[in-house]
Amino acid sequence: MKLALIHATTTALDPIVRAFYEAGNEVELLHFMDTGLLSMMEEYGSLTPEIIQRFSLLVNLAAQSDVNCIQLTCSAFNNVTNILQPLYPIKLFRSDEAMLDEALAYERIGLVSTVRETPIALMSYLREKNPSVKVKSLVEPGLIHLLFQGKKDQHDEQVMKMVHKLEGEVDAIVLSQYSMEHIADQVHSSVPILTAPRASAKRCLTYLKTMCSP
Template structure:
């Protein structure tokens, strides 16, 4: 069993590897990464044709490795799956879809993000499946870079502040990115707090078993 993981940031590596080791350690993980994609997205503010072409190269390389499925790990690039899936014979999963499907069990959904473009990608998915769902979003743009700079303590403190601000206003809180997953162990909330990595690993494993 083999899963190709497509990354746009190094911060996704540990969370998703830890999740697969816990859920399905027998799966071989192949990593495909282009860290310049996030810089391009932050500069442009949207998924431009140039970004789509660059991202599609990663997907092509991943597909050529003949995995059982391809798993994205960066939420901001999820909209590209609908464009690229028809061009790829290998099943491709969005980074967040398993987590968001759980979130849709609740009426009021809160999103916590540290990349400006991420909430739009998640909101589009949620509203496409449940048009009348209530969504609150808090984003602190760019603080993901604190992790790149080795400032995890400051990063985590700011994320905890966002979670505290959201708690009590919604029925479930979603930590939108893999880079946020570790913060879930640092807080206690009055509502469920969802993270993506383990839900993602479980969905990939179930998909492979059903093939």
């Protein structure tokens, strides 16, 4: 079995690879990346035709690589799956859908994001599944760039402050980017902290086992 991972940032690589390893590395992972996509999203602020066309180049490459499914790892681009899925027979998984399905078990959900466009994609999914869901979002646009600059401690400190700010106002907190996954093991919170890599890996493997079983 082979699975394609589509990345818009290098910070997603380690969390998702580690998640598949921990879940039982029964699948070959192929990586497709375009780090220019995030800059385009930050510039345009939404999924423009130019972004969709450029993103589709990665999906085309993945689809031509004899993979069994495709997993996105950058939450800001999740809504592109609604646009591109009808064009491909291969299943495209959003980066966050498994995690958000877990979050929907809670009445009040907090979102912590470090890319401005991410909450839009996450909230559209949550409200499509449950129009009455209560969502409180905190976002620090561009904070993810601290990781690109090697300022991990500064990044983590700011994210943990956002987590603590949401405590008491929500029943669960979602760390929206794969790049924040490691913080779930560092922060002490009174409510559950949900992250996407492990949930995504588990869902992908379950799908592949079902699809490829005799």
